[in-house]
Ligand code: SF4
């Protein structure tokens with residue numbers, strides 16, 4: 001029998017389920033309980049595809065000592081005029097704090113993966129605020145749950161069971177006491193758990209949200225965004241008439257045309273609804289600690305992402321200092337990628353620039369980005385091989401556990417090493 | 426270290442402007458010294474480091490405030506130096522800048538006044554990123570599920586167990602109540618309007634919550650009293666709620682207050698209550714058009730009730746970011762101003778709201794609010810029961826404290842501002858006719874000795890042997906009081922010079938104060954916890970890793 005760890009926090013998606021049971025034998029995870037299939041695979045495969053310390057020599061990545069890899073990383077950052085630090089969302093908050101310190105020290109830019117998913121959410125909230133709550137409020141009180149432009153059935157698998165659809169809450173017990181709505185451009189597995197599916201024409205979310213606002217304010221509307229007038233009216237009535245409502249939204253809303261304007265419309269809709277009842281809204285954050293990256297950046301710099309330090313103090317400008325834009329314009333001359341895999345997600349032009357400049361990758365696993373890197377530094381997997389803090393999609397902070405030893409140092413130790421080398425000389 | 430020839434003000438030891446030497450060794454004040462650094466304080470005043478009893482500097486709500494105000498930060502970028510980190514200031518400063526700015530004005534201890542238990546881990550993470558000062562966290566309990574449940578059942582034993590456990594689990598310092606009961610009702614979009622309104626589903630009243638927690642606070646022997654943000658905060662005519670709240674606690678005791686008699690009273694086991702940002706709850710009138718000051722009545726109540734203390738929540742004419750756990754009030758403020766609004770409800774425990782705001786001298790309401798804070802401070806006879814705060818960043822940022830000091834110490838400074846405010850306000854408060862001016866000694870009480878005493882921090886707020894060597898040295902100029910206290914000549918923290926000539930010369934890391942009262946979670950609580958929270962009980966208490974530098978303050 002191996003060692004059993006209970007109530008382990010899952011370090012994979014923004015749900016941050018903290019009820020996992022993990023069994024470890026001979027330094028390897030052999031089984032899990034309560035984990036969703038995504039989580040289970042990640043735990044069981046934690047030792048597969050591990051990165052190795054590597055430095056590119058004559059165009060080829062050659063395995064080197066950790067020491068040499070870290071030295072080389074420090075040298076690259078030191079020689080750079082305008083470095084970019086990017087990622088942050090799949091590591092713990094102490095590593096994120098050090099990444100900010102490093103960005104400040106070298107006078108570079110720092111950005112998290114939020115800029116390519118919920119950046120528009122943040123920008124919209126900076127314009128009008130937001131009415132949010134923790135997931136337990138949803139579990140205990142929400143009798144109307146709307147999933148808009150997101151697919152929790154596939155991307156946040158246990159969300160519905162733990163928080164939003166089926167749990168037995170204090171005032172709302174189970175699915176039969178909740179009304180579930182799914183708004184999206186097409187039916188998905190999430191629609192199957194919904195009591196009402198609203199099919200919106202692609203790129204027309206802003207129109208539909210605005211129509212709902214209008215109806216709630218007492219105006220008449222016709223068919224909008226491919227949704228019949230009657231259905232809009234029905235949904236608006238439900239929203240006004242519930243005791244406690246919530247909208248969960250995802251990249252279907254943040255990354256479709258309109259971007260932050262979509263979110264602005266959604267946030268204002270929810271704000272208006274608070275004249276009638278209790279209504280809240282929460283983004284479905286993807287990476288397990290992308291929320292933490294925002295928190296850390298904000299308490300140290302005042303700004304949640306897309307921050308630049310070249311003037312010696314933090315400057316914020318999404319579109320100017322966000323990673324994709326910096327790379328597209330070819331402005332940065334070196335990059336440090338931490339806890340994310342931009343080459344897998346970025347538009348090709350941005351990835352091409354990453355491949356052109358010296359790029360340092362700190363990652364536990366071989367990633368697409370590590371293949372184009374100048375330096376690869378393997379690290380422990382936060383939440384499996386090292387402890388630290390992560391922030392759930394609703395801002396609740398939890399402590400990640402260490403269940404197995406890592407052959408590699410933690411992100412935190414690696415960043416400390418780079419900082420020490422840079423400050424030392 | 427020797428601090429030589431300074432004019433020392435140390436109210437807790439009865440020292441009022443005496444020229445004397447102070448010796449420091451190993452971070453403490455000692456009887457006599459043998460060499461080391463000498464600071465020539467001739468011509469300067471020497472005070473204990475300032476103690477802020479109520480400020481919002483860290484945690485989920487403060488960070489949402491930062492997040493939603495990029496337009497604010499741009500007005501006040503702070504570059505890094507050889508010694509200090511960069512950040513932004515203005516109304517919601519980043520953690521590093523918060524620490525530096527407190528230190529620059531000679532403050533060395535700061536209490537974060539509103540931490541939701543579920544977010545305590547976050548608050549401690551940020552506290553660990555505030556340099557220079559010592560700190561602590563007040564834990565929000567006034568609308569906590571278990572608190573209301575046991576108040577409803579009248580089971581003080583269970584309540585005591587829960588409260589004691591919660592303080593330990595969150596690594597908190599004191600019990601905080603914000604609009605007790607009202608915050609729970611806000612979770613259904615409603616509020617309470619009086620001390621006797623019922624909290625939905627629980628059937629308890631704010632009065633019962635306040636009284637029960639006051640009792641439990643003393644039975645646990647916590648160093649600080651309960652710390653209360655009253656119901657109806659912000660609304661015209663709300664002084665009656667405040668007076669009733671104070672009246673509901675303990676018995677009337679003691680004769681007219683000298684510092685000593687008050688200190689005695691505070692040592693006893695009588696129930697105590699601290700009313701925070703009293704300005705926001707001292708309004709007369711019926712609506713926004715008729716709003717007036719009720720400071721006279723409020724001060725009368727405080728002069729009589731020796732077990733009640735307050736801090737000001739003084740308004741500054743400048744930009745502010747209002748942020749409280751009082752969700753329904755913040756919603757009302759959003760409706761009043763049309764400004765952006767953040768709301769954040771926390772399962773089983775509490776909520777929060779944030780709305781940017783600007784206090785303008787030509788606004789009648791703002792002018793009355795400005796007058797009330799000072800009026801209370803000047804009408805309450807006993808300075809040991811008044812603490813200077815702005816409820817940062819609600820009434821205005823903390824780095825404006827020197828302005829408030831000037832208004833308290835100088836009638837002339839008040840008259841200058843009175844000349845600029847909305848004329849109709851002048852007849853709505855007695856402030857224009859008040860002659861009192863605080864002495865330096867009284868100023869030292871309301872900014873350091875008093876709050877240290879009220880917090881039960883025995884090593885703070887004074888310069889007696891054994892005290893922590895937190896010392897602020899100022900060049901005091903009668904004709905520039907604000908300037909005198911804005912930038913200290915020297916600040917010594919734990920025996921090290923950290924500020925010199927108004928500049929940070931050393932980054933220092935302070936400690937976090939905790940309490941360790943009795944109280945264990947009972948089985949029925951565990952069961953209910955696992956039913957209704959969305960985190961496991963195992964993962965709820967703040968782990969020791971978040972307290973790298975801490976000090977347990979003993980219960981009384
Ligand atoms: S839903 Fe997300 S947090 Fe929960 S087990 Fe699956 S991957 Fe982990």
Ligand SMILES: [Zn+2]
Pocket residue numbers: 479480481538539701702749816819
């Ligand atoms: Zn406050």
